[in-house]
Amino acid sequence: MATETGGPGSTLKGRIMCHAMWARDGRALAGFYATALGTAVSETYPDENGDEVAFAFYVNGAMYLCYTSESFTAPRWPEEELPFHMDFSFPDVAEAEKRLLEMGATKPAHQPGGGHWTVLLDPSGQPFCIHGTH
Structure with a gap:
């Protein structure tokens, strides 16, 4: 049974502070998602040699961090299961799809959403879904 006083059995109340993703070009991936979400890359982080390898932007207080690997x-995908993916909502899905494709996303032939969502691949080849705003 959860308790409110802490200790064993207490309810945890954490929050997600960072979503991290890897790509061959972390800067390009961060730029893609930041633009798609109406913001801009605002921080960079160097590796031990001083080379910028991680690129961050914020949405609603949560950091999105894209690493170069x-x-x-x-x-x-779809041959392999995904450990996770992201879903985004847009007021105008058709317009969002058009803009995302112009920005470097691609649309795979496999579309398992039955018209409820659209799967796109980001510029690094990772699937994400877009939906209409409810």
Whole structure:
């Protein structure tokens, strides 16, 4: 049974402060998602050699961080299950899809949403879904 006083059995009340993703080009991926979400990359982080390898932007107080990884390979979706993916909502899904494709997303042939959502691949090849705002 959860208690409100802390200690064993207490209810945790954390919040997500950062969503981290990897890509061959973290700067480009951060720019893509920041633009899609109406913001801009606002912070960069260096590695031990001083090279910028992580790029951050914020939405509703949560940080989104995109890392550059030389060894990154995109998931082979839908053949492989995804450990996670993100869903976004837009007031005008058709317009959002058009703009996201112009920004470098691609639309795979496999569309399992039955018209309820659209799967796109971000510029690094990772799937994400777009929905209409309810």
